[in-house]
Amino acid sequence: MTVAMEQHLGVATGRPRLAVLVDRGDGGEGDVAGRDAHESRHRTGNDPTAPGTLGEIVATVGSQVLEVVTAPRGVSVPAARTVIWDPDGEVEIGPGDVVLAVGVCPTSPAFVDLLDRSARCDAAAVVVRNPAGQTWERHGFLHWNIAVLSASRSVTWDWLHDAMRTATSPHAEVDGPENAGDLFALADAATMSLGGPVEIDDRGLRVLAFASLGHELDELRTSSILNRETPSAAVEWLRSSGVMRQLRESRHPIRVSPPGAKPRLVAPIRVGVEILGYVWVIENDEPFGKEHEAELAGIARAAAGILLRQRVYGTDVDARVRESFLRAVLDGREAPEGMAAASGFDTAGPVRLVSCTLAAGETAEPADLLYLRNMVGLRGAALTTGATVIAIGTRIHLVAPCRDVSVAAAKRLAHDLITRAANQLHLDVVVAVGEDVDLAGLPTSRHALDRVLDLTAAGQGPPIATESDLQSHTVLAELREVLHQRPHLMRGRLSMLAESDRTQNTEYIATLRAYFEASCDRARAAQLLFVHRNTLRYRLCRIQDMCGLDLEDPVERLVTELQLRLGMTA
Template sequence: MTRMAAPVVRAETGGPGPSLGQLLAEIAGPLIDVLCTAPGGLAEPVRRAHIWDASDGDASSCGDLRAGDLVLAVGLVPASPQLSRLLTAARDAAVAAVAIRGLVNLAWVRTEAERLGVTVLVVPRELAWDQVHVRVRTLVATWPGGLGGAAPTSSDLYAVANTAAAALGGPVEIDDAALNLLAFSNLPGEIDELRTTSILTRIPPGDFLTWLRESGTAARLRRTTEPLRIDPPGSRPRLVIPVRAGIDVLGYVWVAEGDEPFGERHNHVLAEVARVVSAHLVREGVAEDRDHRRRGELLVAALEGNADVSVLAAQLDLRPDTVFNLVGFRIRTCWPDPSVDPFYVRKQLELRRELAGRPGAAAVVVGGQVYAVLPVRDRGPDDLGALAEEIITMIGNQLGCEVVAAINCTPHPFPGLFEARLEVDRALRLLAADPERAVATCAELRPRATLALLHELAQSRPQLLAGPIQNLIEIDRTRKTDYIATLRAYFDTASDLTEAARILFVHRNTLRYRLRRIRELCGLDLSDPVERLIAELQLRLLGGAASGAPETWAGVPDQRVSS
């Protein structure tokens, strides 16, 4: 079975609509598999998405097949004789391909399809048939030269808005599905407060959104396929139409009433504008998704130390000498749903102003942790602490998760992203074990992080921990003594006998006696600065193990698992 990560088109399409290879690359990325191909390969043009439902029988429905169809074989069961008849009819009709679910005997299907010369695709269960149908139909309709007419020649939605405003005689706005402003006309004309606020803030004012919801207008707008007139309180009348791709709403086009009252002409023109905007958003959205996925893959490779720096720089349209800050996020314990939650955090990061619209900025998930990669700006540092606090608060409120964030604000070039990530990971593990702290920079945690790095080294070289401290641990265990606690208090107070005795609730002379016994038992000379340094370092590296408790110094389970 061939995984469709990057379909290869063997020849140019010979007719309107995308080739099968182009269509697969755009609608599904790596989701849809190619089981086998006809002699024409993936260059066959797709002119229609055709649903073939097994529950409707096979004789009449097979007769509906046409050249260029992408046949969605709905309802087939394993080893169904209907599939054999469908493949034969598909060959006779010269369809582009037949798409099936992965429940049938794929080895038999491949043999039969190759014998007949039919391309067969395998759709995973998580991808609904109606999703495939809507996406194929939309792409075929909006493909340059396709059945739905040419795609827009300008990639600038502002040009579309200006052209629409001139034709409609009133100011035009184009929003996305969440009513975020994408573009607006700037032709001369009267504007009201609703339009002014929407342009300045990029979203409609709160009282207007409340009116949309409470008046039922928002629900009517989502259902309609025709222009809808609305009369917002205190504003000029609007004509609005959803921008759709099949049943999906991609956005909205609004026009405020001008000198000419709204009439049938306005309805017709606005519907045409919505069609053009739909084609634009579909094409731009597909390209953006594909580019975004590729950028994410390359950044993940950079964070894992496997990136081709020149390819990554070119893909992000950045100079190879660009330097970055890195912010990492992780859960204190474990994600409630590790297959969803980290990716939700990534999406929320992508919506922040620090990442949105900035070339090279991106958020990715690696090993269950989320990283925001931000190019360093010339005009002053970013407030990365505020960004981290905002995300942590929002995720806590929405998902009920305790998230921590570590900020590496030392500029790193592309090749340094791997080392930057290692620093962030150590800081994240320290923060996850500290219930009093949720956000910190790597610089603030550097002493503890250095100790963590030494601990990693000691795990692979246990001889670094050998010596008097390990002997004392064994003595405490077998004789039920407290020499390790004595040493810990002594080191924690910078060798201040009075303060250490107070902490241990013993007399100062008792503490002196214990320190002499430590020297007698294991040879540790605390008057030697080198021996004292090594002993304190070993004690801190051993952490909870030096007190007989489970080792907790690393805090929580490592979240770096494959994602």
């Protein structure tokens, strides 16, 4: 998609949409009226129980935008107004208020003062900007007995204020970065980019969104909008002419010319083998070229992301609250048990973490990752009602009660997931299965599984592995982290040998590696190097003469072998 379109679109391309500015031009009133009628169907008759707790606000606005750092009183605390804190003004903070700490650094005394004042006024929470490049520290927050929420740096305070104010208003629907109802914004942007009326349908050819921005419509398009679905005669033509079969098989836009209608480009909205819908654009005076086809393909990918977000997150507020809580736990922000109970998270007995990611060399569209996340959620739900799934980057984590998900059951789930990902998404996936832990042990389990995934993704382990399966390798990985943090531990005799290899074309480092690989068996080491045993003996003697390395000393052997195995020396 073009840069202008991405800036206009925001949500569909994975970035928060701060505004959609559209010049509809003349003749667009009918399209707008039709859209308003369509939107009103989704904005009326809402549940009268409006979001009114911290947990529901986080779920409504989106856990990618607003996360819980700490909540001493849980997330079921009622929330009233959303107020912007102004240290130079007269801002009154009342009971239940959610205070936006605009311009306040969370590590400054001003933030401490704001926490103290808000707690004394019985406010519900204080929202502070997530510090870039820092890890949250919880110490001191609980002293004021008030929740602290972290706001993503990707959204403005104005947008967050409007979104949270909407979330605390009765009968409201927030149009946020995680809200899946932004297909109209995508249709607007697509119409501006392609220069023709755009229609987005589901896979049953029912209209989901449309835009014309003053462009001329034909009778087929007008009928689709008015009836909310493609006319039956047009559907029959699509089937009998083979266009539908061609669309199901195609991964690229195709050109169609329905009888009595203008030519169109249509792109399937698909993820892997599954088709979610179709994007249509009417050709006007100038024929579409290859660049328009490429643009439409990008629009279809964006639509896939929106439709998948709707499928994954939907309107299940409880699930999104649990996800927000789980994100805080996995990030190491240890939450009180009261918060877990308020989030509806199952705390009865130990839990198990199952994590997956893409194998090395694999790349995936954002929609593919959403589809994979949904796949994990569906398979987890088939095992237990207490499963919660969250995606962090390219890694997807499932937390489920151990009473329902044993190690054997988790491995069966992993095998099924790997098979489905290969068949449906053409992606290689690796899975790590954690041990039994309580909620407080989840951050440690996550770090352990991250190391397992690093190894298996790189092909250094089986595609399905537990912590114990690769324990020795994960210990080495952790030691490697320590050595990177303390480079002085790398200094030693090996540096002299490496320099000799580099400048004099010797093979001392390779000789030592083979010697250790052969468990210090000189005959076997000589075979590995394809040299005579006398040659090996000579090299080992030269190594000792050059740097004083005593291979008869078990401590020196251990340290040297560790340095070699950890890859600290070339």
